[in-house]
Structures are given as structure tokens and as C-alpha cells.
Amino acid sequence: MENEKLIANPTIVLREEFDDWAVLFDPDTGNAYGMNPVSVFVWKHLDGNHALEDIEKKLRAECKNVPDDAGVFIKEFIADLVAKGLAGHKFQNA
Amino acid sequence: MSCDEKKIPEYPLTQIYFYLTEGCNLKCRHCWLAPKYHSAENPLPVLKPELFQRIIRQAKAMGLSGLKLTGGEPLLHPQIHELLETVRAEELRLTVETNGVLCTSELAKQIAGCKNPFVSVSIDGADADTHEWVRGVKGCFEAAKEGIRNLVKAGLKPQMIMSVMKHNEDQITDVVKMAESLGCASVKFNIVQPTARGTALHENGQVLSIQELVELGKWVEHTLSAKTKLSLQYSHPPAFKPLSKICRNGGGCGICGILGIIGVLPDGSFALCGIGETVPELIFGNAATDPLEEVWNKTLVLKELRQGLPENLGGICKECIMKKVCLGNCIAMNYAGSKNLWAPFWYCEEARKAGLFPASRVRS
Ligand code: SF4
Numbered sequence: 001m002e003n004e005k006l007i008a009n010p011t012i013v014l015r016e017e018f019d020d021w022a023v024l025f026d027p028d029t030g031n032a033y034g035m036n037p038v039s040v041f042v043w044k045h046l047d048g049n050h051a052l053e054d055i056e057k058k059l060r061a062e063c064k065n066v067p068d069d070a071g072v073f074i075k076e077f078i079a080d081l082v083a084k085g086l087a088g089h090k091f092q093n094a
Numbered sequence: 095m096s097c098d099e100k101k102i103p104e105y106p107l108t109q110i111y112f113y114l115t116e117g118c119n120l121k122c123r124h125c126w127l128a129p130k131y132h133s134a135e136n137p138l139p140v141l142k143p144e145l146f147q148r149i150i151r152q153a154k155a156m157g158l159s160g161l162k163l164t165g166g167e168p169l170l171h172p173q174i175h176e177l178l179e180t181v182r183a184e185e186l187r188l189t190v191e192t193n194g195v196l197c198t199s200e201l202a203k204q205i206a207g208c209k210n211p212f213v214s215v216s217i218d219g220a221d222a223d224t225h226e227w228v229r230g231v232k233g234c235f236e237a238a239k240e241g242i243r244n245l246v247k248a249g250l251k252p253q254m255i256m257s258v259m260k261h262n263e264d265q266i267t268d269v270v271k272m273a274e275s276l277g278c279a280s281v282k283f284n285i286v287q288p289t290a291r292g293t294a295l296h297e298n299g300q301v302l303s304i305q306e307l308v309e310l311g312k313w314v315e316h317t318l319s320a321k322t323k324l325s326l327q328y329s330h331p332p333a334f335k336p337l338s339k340i341c342r343n344g345g346g347c348g349i350c351g352i353l354g355i356i357g358v359l360p361d362g363s364f365a366l367c368g369i370g371e372t373v374p375e376l377i378f379g380n381a382a383t384d385p386l387e388e389v390w391n392k393t394l395v396l397k398e399l400r401q402g403l404p405e406n407l408g409g410i411c412k413e414c415i416m417k418k419v420c421l422g423n424c425i426a427m428n429y430a431g432s433k434n435l436w437a438p439f440w441y442c443e444e445a446r447k448a449g450l451f452p453a454s455r456v457r458s
């Protein structure tokens with residue numbers, strides 16, 4: 001599962017704010033979710049080309065002071081997005 | 095006004111706001127309730143301890159976990175010791191909103207002995223002249239500070255609440271310094287609401303304009319917050335708050351608790367909140383005659399709110415993507431100003447008209 005590419009639900013709207021936080025808004029349900037800058041970074045990489053470990057590697061390469069347990073945070077965050085129907089695993093042809 | 099019974103979600107009653115006294119020992123210019131002035135010569139009705147206890151017994155079976163004692167002025171209640179003992183014995187989380195003037199060391203210790211106590215004390219200026227100009231009674235500044243000292247000595251870390259208006263806006267920094275020196279944990283800045291006595295302040299231009307309020311919120315949350323160890327809260331609605339202030343762990347945001355709360359007025363009436371004292375339509379029976387469970391489950395207005403919030407909100411609230419966490423900020427206040435349960439909050443409406451509503455927080 002961890003090597004599967006991840007993809008954001010295309011109907012969800014990302015609204016970035018001045019302080020690098022952002023709101024994820026689901027126009028169908030009216031639900032809004034606040035995201036911190038790390039979550040925003042992860043969300044932007046749910047493009048069907050990155051798996052969980054690719055995202056962690058990129059985060060470590062591009063950002064300073066990434067905590068040791070960032071991988072755990074990313075894993076939990078993605079699991080939460082999938083559970084809420086905001087993201088999913090990309091369907092791969094055999 | 096019809097309600098489909100099957101579709102209405104059930105809400106446990108988790109919190110009760112007890113408005114203990116019909117009178118108050120202060121005469122604040124901005125008071126959103128406008129209680130009559132209580133003095134030794136003119137004592138005013140208070141909630142009977144038997145009713146207080148009866149309501150708590152009934153509510154605990156319905157999910158009650160905490161309560162707020164407010165007023166008028168809760169510490170003015172002649173049987174406040176007895177009421178606090180009930181709260182302690184029932185192991186309910188206690189919140190007290192007070193003007194601090196009557197907070198003796200004995201009362202402070204009793205409050206500290208309750209479960210997870212949280213106390214907020216109103217201070218509207220960094221000096222006696224300013225505070226007492228707002229609060230209308232000589233000597234109340236030093237008395238309120240003494241009340242805070244008593245709370246701190248009892249081991250509590252109170253919150254200071256300042257209602258911001260033209261007369262005191264230049265004292266915000268000094269009020270924060272005063273809160274630090276007295277041992278408070280936080281300062282909350284309230285916006286004067288256009289209800290009861292606050293209406294006159296709005297009409298007379300003694301409140302800040304919407305532009306000034308929005309700017310002040312940004313300054314408090316970004317600049318002033320960085321200069322103090324205290325937690326600072328500015329009472330504007332969630333659409334104006336940075337996400338970092340309203341979200342936990344970068345995940346979801348907390349949900350407003352209004353659908354789990356009922357108010358109790360000094361005569362034992364149940365109400366949406368204290369505003370019931372001036373809006374009789376928002377009163378739902380009385381603890382002396384009506385079982386709480388029946389009131390909670392059968393009152394039409396409560397059912398309407400459970401069914402219609404937040405989707406039925408109108409105006410800017412309809413468009414706002416924070417409406418599920420905010421629920422229109424304060425339904426009772428919105429109603430008081432419009433006689434419409436679904437009216438939008440005035441602050442956000444004014445901000446939208448002035449082009450100040452954050453674009454990232456509206457649907458489209
Ligand atoms: S604001 Fe509070 S202290 Fe002031 S008059 Fe109203 S109830 Fe009393």
C-alpha cells in the first residue's frame with residue numbers, strides 16, 4: 001500500500017492562505033478542513049505521481065527542520081484523507 | 095414551521111449556562127443583557143438553589159458534563175457557596191464569568207476546589223478611570239484586581255476579558271501587561287455587540303468601525319500575540335481567524351457546542367441563552383414546572399435549530415465555508431437583532447459589505 005501512488009479527489013478545492021495554512025473545501029458536503037503547511041505540502045503532491053515515501057523524501061529535501069516523525073504524521077494524514085474520501089490510491093493497470 | 099422527527103439528529107445536553115442573578119453590581123455601558131442595578135437597598139431575584147439542584151440532577155442523566163455560572167453577576171448570588179458546593183459534589187466542570195468585584199479569597203478557594211475550574215474576569219482598562227468609565231461604578235477597578243489576585247492565590251490562572259471600544263482601544267497593550275503581572279493565563283478581547291446597552295454605543299459611534307475591528311483582530315493575533323507568553327483570543331468569528339488558531343494538529347476543526355447547551359434564567363426559565371431575558375420567544379418553559387428532558391426534546395425552536403443549522407443560515411453565513419464550525423456565531427444575538435433565527439451575524443455582514451470578508455472563506 002505504501003508504494004501506491006496517491007491522488008487527491010479532484011472535486012475538492014484547496015484555498016491557500018497568507019500564512020501557508022490552507023482550507024480544503026468539499027463543495028458537495030460543505031465540509032471544510034484546516035491544513036497546516038506540512039499537510040498543504042503533502043496535498044500538493046497527491047497528483048498520482050507520488051507514493052507516501054516519495055512525498056516524505058521530497059519534504060525532507062525541500063524543507064528545513066523536518067521532525068524525525070514526519071513520516072508518521074504524513075501516513076496518518078493521508079489515512080485520514082482517504083477515510084474522508086478526500087484522496088485515494090491511483091488505480092494502476094496490471 | 096414543521097419538523098420531520100426522523101431526520102432530526104439527537105444532541106446530548108452537555109453544558110448549561112446558569113444566569114444566576116437578575117441584577118448586577120455594575121452598570122456597564124456595553125452590557126449585552128442590561129440587568130438592573132443590584133444594591134443592598136434594591137436586591138433583585140436570583141435562581142433558587144432547589145431549582146439549580148433539580149436542573150443539575152435531571153441534566154446529568156442527559157449527558158451534562160459541565161456548567162457555566164454567569165449573570166448579571168454570579169458571585170452576587172446570596173447562596174453562591176451552596177451552589178458551588180453542588181457543582182463540586184456533582185463533579186461538573188466549572189466555568190465562571192464574573193466582574194471579579196466580589197471574588198473573596200474564600201470564594202476563590204471554593205471555585206478552585208471544583209473540577210477543572212475556568213474563571214474569566216472582565217477588565218476594560220489598564221487604569222481605574224478607564225475601567226470605571228466603562229463599568230459605571232466607582233471602586234470596581236481595584237476590587238476586580240483584588241478578585242483576580244485571590245483567584246491566583248487559590249492556584250487558578252484566570253482569563254482576563256476586555257471589551258474593546260473607542261474609549262479603551264489605546265490600553266490594549268497595557269491590559270495584557272497587567273494580566274501578565276497579575277498571573278492570568280490568557281486575555282480575550284470581546285467585540286461590543288449591538289444588543290441591549292451595546293446598541294447605544296453602536297449608535298453613538300463609540301465602538302470601532304468594522305475596518306478597525308478587522309485590523310485590530312489581525313494585530314492582536316499576529317503582532318501582539320508574539321510579544322506575550324499569554325494566550326490572546328480575539329472574539330471575531332472563525333472566518334477571520336488564522337487556521338492555526340482554530341484547528342488542532344492541522345487536521346479537522348472543532349465544532350461549536352451551541353447545539354449541546356441550554357440556558358437557565360434567574361427565575362428558572364429555560365432559554366437559548368441569557369438573551370432570553372430580553373427576547374421572550376427564546377424561552378422554553380420553566381424548571382419549576384417543566385421536566386428538562388421534555389423541554390430539551392420537544393421545544394420547537396431547539397428542534398428547528400438541530401434540523402436547520404447550519405444549512406438554513408442566510409446572508410454571508412450561507413456562503414461561508416466555516417459555517418459548520420461556527421453555526422452563525424451566535425444564533426440568539428442574530429435573532430435579537432432581526433427576529434429571524436437564520437439571520438447572519440452582523441459582523442460578517444458588515445465585513446462583506448466593506449469588502450473585508452476573507453475571500454478564501456467563501457464558497458465561490
Ligand atoms: S457586562 Fe456583566 S458586569 Fe457589566 S452590567 Fe452586564 S452583566 Fe453586569
Ligand code: SF4
Nearest residue numbers: 331333411414420442
Ligand atoms: S459568516 Fe457566519 S458562519 Fe461564517 S464565520 Fe461569520 S458568523 Fe460564522
